[in-house]
Amino acid sequence: MQKAITILLLFLSLNTMAQQTDTVFLKKLLESKPELFSGILKHPNKNEVQVMYTQIDRDRNNKPSFKTFSYRVNPSHYFYPASTVKLAAVIFALEKINELKVQGLNAYSTMITDTAFKGQTAVTTDQSAADGKPTLAHYIKKVLLTSDNDAYNRLFEFIGRAENNAKLKRYGMTESRILNRLAIGDSGEREKNTNPIRFYNGEKLIYSQPAQYDPNNYPLTLTNLIVGIGYLDSKDQLINKPYSFENKNVFTIKDQQSLMKRLMTPEAYPAKERFKLTDIDYQLIYTYMSKLPTESDFPKYDANEFWPSYAKMLFYGRDKNAIMSPNIRSFNKYGDSYGFIIDNAYIVDFKNKIEFFLTAVVQSNEDGIYNDSKYEYETVCYPFLKNLGHSIYEHELQRHKTHQPDLSKYVMSY
Numbered sequence: 001m002q003k004a005i006t007i008l009l010l011f012l013s014l015n016t017m018a019q020q021t022d023t024v025f026l027k028k029l030l031e032s033k034p035e036l037f038s039g040i041l042k043h044p045n046k047n048e049v050q051v052m053y054t055q056i057d058r059d060r061n062n063k064p065s066f067k068t069f070s071y072r073v074n075p076s077h078y079f080y081p082a083s084t085v086k087l088a089a090v091i092f093a094l095e096k097i098n099e100l101k102v103q104g105l106n107a108y109s110t111m112i113t114d115t116a117f118k119g120q121t122a123v124t125t126d127q128s129a130a131d132g133k134p135t136l137a138h139y140i141k142k143v144l145l146t147s148d149n150d151a152y153n154r155l156f157e158f159i160g161r162a163e164n165n166a167k168l169k170r171y172g173m174t175e176s177r178i179l180n181r182l183a184i185g186d187s188g189e190r191e192k193n194t195n196p197i198r199f200y201n202g203e204k205l206i207y208s209q210p211a212q213y214d215p216n217n218y219p220l221t222l223t224n225l226i227v228g229i230g231y232l233d234s235k236d237q238l239i240n241k242p243y244s245f246e247n248k249n250v251f252t253i254k255d256q257q258s259l260m261k262r263l264m265t266p267e268a269y270p271a272k273e274r275f276k277l278t279d280i281d282y283q284l285i286y287t288y289m290s291k292l293p294t295e296s297d298f299p300k301y302d303a304n305e306f307w308p309s310y311a312k313m314l315f316y317g318r319d320k321n322a323i324m325s326p327n328i329r330s331f332n333k334y335g336d337s338y339g340f341i342i343d344n345a346y347i348v349d350f351k352n353k354i355e356f357f358l359t360a361v362v363q364s365n366e367d368g369i370y371n372d373s374k375y376e377y378e379t380v381c382y383p384f385l386k387n388l389g390h391s392i393y394e395h396e397l398q399r400h401k402t403h404q405p406d407l408s409k410y411v412m413s414y
Contacts, residue, residue, distance in 0.1 A: 082335030317386025339365035
């Protein structure tokens with residue numbers, strides 16, 4: 001009996017070791033290409049780089065398993081997640097619709113947002129929609145196509161701050177928190193209060209949600225919250241003291257990729273641990289995560305403002321002159337603010353049967369002034385993410401797989 005217990009403990013120990021994240025591979029990969037990465041490697045702390053890459057291997061039944069590699073991933077070292085939190089809002093909003101189980105209520109019902117607290121704004125129409133009516137589905141399209149801030153704020157208000165954070169915890173994303181709306185200076189009591197909302201099918205009211213209040217604070221132990229030498233305040237006046245990221249959203253690299261894996265490969269998780277989404281929900285998310293702004297009719301975007309690679313940082317580096325491969329799609333959610341560029345992606349090459357997860361953050365703020373829109377995105381951040389995506393892709397091209405993946409469920413109609 002004792003021998004059997006010893007063998008079992010040894011097996012469990014070996015299994016745990018096998019699942020540990022490799023912290024060597026990515027460092028060696030970057031070091032092997034000094035012509036691409038030497039600048040970042042010389043200043044990894046200054047550029048605040050964190051990278052997580054996960055290989056996907058499928059069995060004969062197409063069920064995926066994962067092997068993860070990381071570079072400088074540190075959940076305690078704060079970076080501003082910007083718009084990457086919007087993907088969680090997309091998922092949680094659709095989940096809430098499904099969990100309410102109100103007859104006739106769906107993501108395409110007309111959504112009217114009212115006000116009940118100082119600083120809140122109402123929405124009764126949406127001229128970017130084909131019928132001029134605001135809906136959750138249309139907000140989701142705008143969030144995923146071009147990272148529309150107002151659309152995200154409406155999702156945040158529908159979900160409610162307490163539910164946002166409860167769902168992060170429910171799905172194991174315990175290093176993160178979502179506290180506020182974006183791009184409106186949301187903080188204090190205003191971020192704790194969310195708008196009353198009504199849903200209609202035609203003229204018929206089918207669901208009314210009262211204003212919500214969340215008294216909780218969601219503390220996390222973090223470093224790197226006080227940064228730089230100055231910042232511009234709300235009046236664009238220079239304040240000569242460090243900038244504070246205290247009481248802002250947190251979405252770590254590990255949690256971002258965890259969410260992406262659960263979204264793109266739900267079959268890898270027990271049924272009770274999957275997002276509460278329908279096939280139609282997955283189709284909506286997959287389509288607009290991977291669709292390019294120039295492929296959209298509603299909303300219709302100006303190609304000079306929102307070019308094909310606009311939302312694609314990894315692999316394409318948001319390059320206006322990038323040639324978009326017809327075989328490759330990036331299902332992703334990026335973020336850019338305060339000098340940070342983040343991209344959380346599942347990248348697929350249908351022709352070569354390649355798929356992988358890649359999540360990364362890099363920052364450049366040479367003058368140490370925050371909120372001044374003077375960052376080295378074009379010369380430091382975009383090239384790094386483009387080269388990183390290509391380097392992982394080239395590695396995947398050479399990597400042997402026992403079973404070729406069936407990627408047909410990711411083929412969308414654009």
